[in-house]
Amino acid sequence: MQGRSVPGATIRIQRDPFDVPAETARVTAGRADIGGIVAFTGLCRDEGGRLRALELEHYPGMAEDEIGRVAQTALARWPLLGLTAIHRFGMIAPGEDIVLVIAASAHRRAAFEAADFMMDYLKTRAPFWKREHLIDGTTGAWVESKAEDDAAAARW
Amino acid sequence: MQGRSVPGATIRIQRDPFDVPAETARVTAGRADIGGIVAFTGLCRDEGGRLRALELEHYPGMAEDEIGRVAQTALARWPLLGLTAIHRFGMIAPGEDIVLVIAASAHRRAAFEAADFMMDYLKTRAPFWKREHLIDGTTGAWVESKAEDDAAAARW
């Protein structure tokens, strides 16, 4: 597990699964000024039963730095009371979690927008690459980036 | 605890706290076609230490019906693989949860939009009314509805 220090945010890149309730509790612990929390969890789909696992390659160091930069942008843009981004790497089985973003604020709008923004920017800027490993034993191609992800990030 | 039957959704109005991890697990159990889950939790703020509790009055029967109607609209509009809305009533202390919306889909955009939509519509259409009970022992006025909530709902 590697960490990066961004004041007001928790950023981690890790091989192991994460614990959503524990991460949520870390955001809310000891405070009563939060009015809304949005937690986004991205999961590995089985692609209609074709997929055995997703392999997630990442660029150590830059992954933390880049997610930290995105988090700093979110913290500057919305009045957040908590922000967490955790991204896994390695082999991930269908049904398992891949990525977690938690955003907390006094009001729901900021929490929704910040979590949505974080995911759009994670998708297009964090140095992670996915490859499919199939049930039939073959290794699929690297997943291609989607124009819709670029379009989503361009909304902000 | 009261329930309402909307196929594809879990709707509950209850006095007791809810269990976010258990509700999330109920959505994901036994399936591997979900790519993204958005969980929104609305909490009771202490309003800078002024607040002892929020009192939430509701219209039994209509609350379930109205949230069910909003859920049916969301299910028709986005390709959801899971949708949960739980709203508490009664006396709620600062830091406690008030409302939970979970939306799951193959892709994150539908999950974000459906959860955001559900909250905007819950706020403006579900028959709940809040009153503040203050630390100094007085009962505050009924909370007034906000124009920004109507504006948020009008986005959809």
Next chain:
Amino acid sequence: MTKLVYFAWVRERVGKPDETIDLPDSVTTVAALLDWQKTRGEVYAHAFEHASVIRVALDKTHAGHDAALGDAREIAFFPPMTGG
């Protein structure tokens, strides 16, 4: 007989959560019902003073002030909602 139910400050001003009454035949719309409530004495005149902000539900379904009452058996009166 029609059941009228009240919530939040409407309930507090009326002084009871519900009542069952016969509506006059002339009261056939939500707007007419709100006007009629004002005529039922001081308490009701006060409760329904700002009728334009009061929301109404017919048999647990939101209804505009221009809606016909139809054969609604339960009519609810309440302020704009503040849940969530």
Next chain:
Amino acid sequence: MTKLVYFAWVRERVGKPDETIDLPDSVTTVAALLDWQKTRGEVYAHAFEHASVIRVALDKTHAGHDAALGDAREIAFFPPMTGG
């Protein structure tokens, strides 16, 4: 000496995760570096064939193809990201 690092299909085509080399003095921009990589033999010619889609990071920060290399010590080459 500059460390070049490769990820995903760029890494697979180049055949190694990284290498440390001396860049020619004439290579001062990302675009020039991508062009130069193509001249380093068949393997590199294939890996950098579609250079326009390859993303570059200078010392772990995204850089456009028009960026100057400056005194970057680690230069990374990779396809568009597909995390999240």
